[in-house]
Amino acid sequence: MSQENVEVMRRVFESLNARSAxxxxxxxxxxxxxxxxxxxxxxxxxxxxxxxxxxxQYWTDLDELFEGTEIQVEEVEPIGPDHVLFGGRVIARxxxxxxxxxxxxxxxxxxxxxxxxxxxxxxxxxxALEAVGLRE
Numbered sequence: 001m002s003q004e005n006v007e008v009m010r011r012v013f014e015s016l017n018a019r020s021a022x023x024x025x026x027x028x029x030x031x032x033x034x035x036x037x038x039x040x041x042x043x044x045x046x047x048x049x050x051x052x053x054x055x056x057q058y059w060t061d062l063d064e065l066f067e068g069t070e071i072q073v074e075e076v077e078p079i080g081p082d083h084v085l086f087g088g089r090v091i092a093r094x095x096x097x098x099x100x101x102x103x104x105x106x107x108x109x110x111x112x113x114x115x116x117x118x119x120x121x122x123x124x125x126x127x128a129l130e131a132v133g134l135r136e
Contacts, residue, residue, distance in 0.1 A: 002078030005111045009084045012109075012116050013071050019063075021056045028052040028116045037105060037121035055116075066092035066101060084109045085128055108132060 008027060015023035034049040036058060049058040062069045069092040079085050086107040093100050106128040109119040122128040129135060 002081060004114055005082070005084050006076045006078055008111060008114055008116065009076050009086060009109055010073065013073050013076075013086070013088070016055070016059055017070050019056070019059060021052065024056055025052040028055060029112055032116055033118045034058055035120040037123055062092070065095055067095050068093055079108070079129075079132060079134070082110055082112070083132055084111065085125070087125060 012024070012027050015027060028051065030051055032051055032055065034055045036047075036049070047058075049055050059069065069090065072089040072091060073086070074089065075085075075087040077085050086105075086109060088105060090101065090103045090105055104123075106122045106125050107119050108122065108128045108131050110117045120128075120131065122131070126135070
């Protein structure tokens with residue numbers, strides 16, 4: 001099951017990059033939650049995005065602030081039977097400022113019935129692992 005969860009999360013990130021709401025709906029539970037860390041001055045960080053539509057909305061919100069937003073997947077590894085640790089980069093350019101963004105993020109993702117159920121982004125691997133009671 002752990003490797004299946006890794007593959008599900010790879011597909012989730014691919015569908016986010018493609019902005020595919022249809023694919024996202026197939027990969028996400030109806031009650032899914034996403035808690036971002038990458039924000040524009042904290043505006044998006046205070047929100048919890050719910051369901052497949054909410055997760056797609058997060059990327060829509062980012063696209064209003066940034067151009068060319070893309071996730072570069074660097075690692076996805078199972079953490080127990082129901083969690084996956086994602087490490088990667090968010091690459092974008094400020095829509096108004098033109099300033100490039102290359103932000104390293106980590107996300108701890110929980111899956112239920114081989115679908116994304118809950119995810120929280122972190123600024124470090126250590127913080128993500130600590131959220132499930134593990135240390136590097």
